[in-house]
Amino acid sequence: MVQCAAYRYRATIRRPPAWLWWWWCWLGCVLWLWGGPSRVNAGGSAEPCTGLEAIDLSNATVITGDGVIEHEGIRYGPSQYFHDESGVRRGCVCRVRQCIYVCCTTAIDQCLVSELQVNISDPTGAGPHQTEDLMADDRYYLLYSLPPCHGGTVLSISGDEFLLHSGGQLAYGTSLFGYHHFCLLAPDENGQVDAGFCELIDINEAHRWYSVGILVSIPFLLVTFIVYALLPEMQNVPGKSLMCYVAALTTTYILLALMRWGVYDLLSTTCYTTGYIVYFTLLAGFFWLNVMSFDIYWTFGGSRGRTTERRKFLFYCLYAWGTPVLLLSLVLLFDHTELIGKDMRPQIGESRCYLKDDKLIEFLYMYLPMLILVGVNVFFFGVTAKRIYQMEQATATALSSESRRHAKYEKDRYRFSLYVRLFTIMGVTWTVEIISWLLGKPSVASSSWLVYALDVCNCLTGIAIFFLFVWKQKVKTLLLQRFTKRRATGRKGHQAYATSTISTTQSTEAKHDPNTTITLTDMTHAN
Known part of the structure; x- marks a missing residue:
């Protein structure tokens, strides 16, 4: 029996990865947002006045023969009124x-x-x-x-x-x-x-740069969240904490960018709602940073309770999501009741789509909680660094002889270094933010250098988080294993189906071939 194998040549065309297409789409959206608003209302109008400034003078009284008319006590000369396209006489009240x-x-x-x-x-x-x-x-x-x-x-x-x-x-x-x-x-x-x-044009330009800086960070934050969501191996307590932090930060960045672009009208429902959401997510991000600082502090603290990982993460969620909810509830209570005087109320959405533009209000409701959390984080990191140094000095010999403990120690120590770098990045960003807040508003005639410093920091935040927690060999290996395993499983299923089909076909042919002789021994061992 001669078996012939047929080989087909398949030309392999390397397609660009899917993420590259998404990146170009995102870049196109950013460029469109950059150029789009600047062209709004660029065209002029042939009428001398429009909108509210064009008063209906249909019932006006003619005063003199030279075309002077009067309406509600205001007199209009011939050059101060006109007839619109529908023939209605309208007066330019702002000329009078x-x-x-x-x-x-x-x-x-x-x-x-x-x-x-x-x-x-x-x-x-x-x-x-x-x-x-x-x-x-x-x-x-x-x-x-x-x-x-x-x-x-x-x-x-x-x-x-x-x-x-x-x-x-x-x-x-x-x-x-x-x-x-x-x-x-x-x-x-x-x-x-x-x-x-x-806002003047140059101030708008500064806000646009700020928004673009935020938008550059958002894709990296989204990829970080998606990667951790796809890999069960990364969904331990530190991994889930990072996912919650990234989710809060991404939501804050998206809404801040929309606010900076002037998407919401002042005193509108969307303005109020966005202000309250940004207040909640901004605080939640800082509380999740605090959770990660405490978790690494607890890891090196030597305390070993019987709390399971699931129970520990539940406590973290109650703290990191629950405390901002309580603070937001207080803000809502103060804004919509008479418990405190109006001068001390947050007044979100009234003068702008966030807290009232007042140093005392901003300090009490935003910067004070942030400064407290940052101070606590510094304490946790300082104590943890001291403990790591003491452990390295006192137990170097013991760790070298206990490979399993040594591996866990190195893993925790590496996680501590990641958190320190993350905290440093966020600390620099918000330090610049606080400095700009202390210095007051930038000149309305020219943008401050602090705006560009904030822009750079916000650009680096999402990128830094991505490279610290995703662009690692371990994560790359896990992603490769996950998608390779999925493709391999699909190929195995297809091969198993093909093998089963071939076996069935061969047995059927053997069954119906009159020239095939099946011995009793073959029948016995067929099963």
Whole structure:
């Protein structure tokens, strides 16, 4: 019997890995976000005024024969009104009166105010200023809406930080904003009128760089989470803790990037919701860093209780997720009740989509918990480093003779070094953040170097976590084994099916071949 084997030549075409396609898609999205908002509202309008500034003058009264008309006590000359495409006569009220925007994101009847007491100076701003009610001053016309920031966002400032010129310009520091670039908030319970101003182009550029820096980190954080989720061998207590930390950090980064891009409207429901979520996830990230610091401290502490790994991780979850939930509950309670005065409330989502832009508020609700956790982490790492040094000095001989203990010790020691590097990276990032917070707002005329330092730190965070915890030989080997085993299992199943089919076919042919002689011995041993 001659067996013939047929060989087929298969040309192998190496396709690029799947992650490369995803990386290019992500890069394209980042570039689109970078260029997209800058083109919003780039085009002009042929009409002399639009929107709220174009008042319907259909019922206006003709005053003189030269085209002067009057509506609600305001007179318009021929050059101050026009007919739109539908033939409706509209007047440019801001050409007759000095317009002032009142910050409003809901229906106008819900934003109406009875008075608006503001510090006003002469047009140059050099003379003395006095408090005047804009509602009672015929020189001003109030528009209830957010100012047209042309793709930018509105930042809030306190009433004692700005001055309104009688010419309608808002003076803040060394910068002047025209009426198109600021709005006044409704008076608070103390009668103080705060304001919001549009970010200038250079400030927008700084925020875009900050957002792009965050977006660069996000793919590396997502890959880190996915890799640990795919490998059961990495899902011990330290691995699960890292997954929780990465999940909190990724959520924070995504929402912060959206906030920096001005996606949410001020005082909107999404603005409030995003502010509370960012507050929770930001604190949760720090609490999970604290958990990892404590876990390595406990590992080298010599304490060996009977708590199982599952029970220990449950306790960690209750602490790292539960404590931020309690802090968030307090923030919600303070914001929506009268337990404390308004000056001490977090006021998330009112002047911006996060905590009120006030140093005391930010310190009490955000930086104080962070500083406490960072201090505790420094203590844990310091004590752990001291214990490692003492163990190396006292038990070097014993460890060399006990290979199993030595292997576990080296593993824990390596994990400690990883945590120290991770803590250092996050520590540098938030140290720069705290320094920028202490120095105050960067100049609205030019971006601060701290913004670019934060951008670099945020770029490095996700990349550093990826290379510290994923780009390791152990993880690469586990991934290779997992996917190789899966392909091998598939090939074995296919081969087993093919072998079974061939055996069945051969036995069937033998059964029906009249020339085949099956001896009794063969029949006996067939089973």
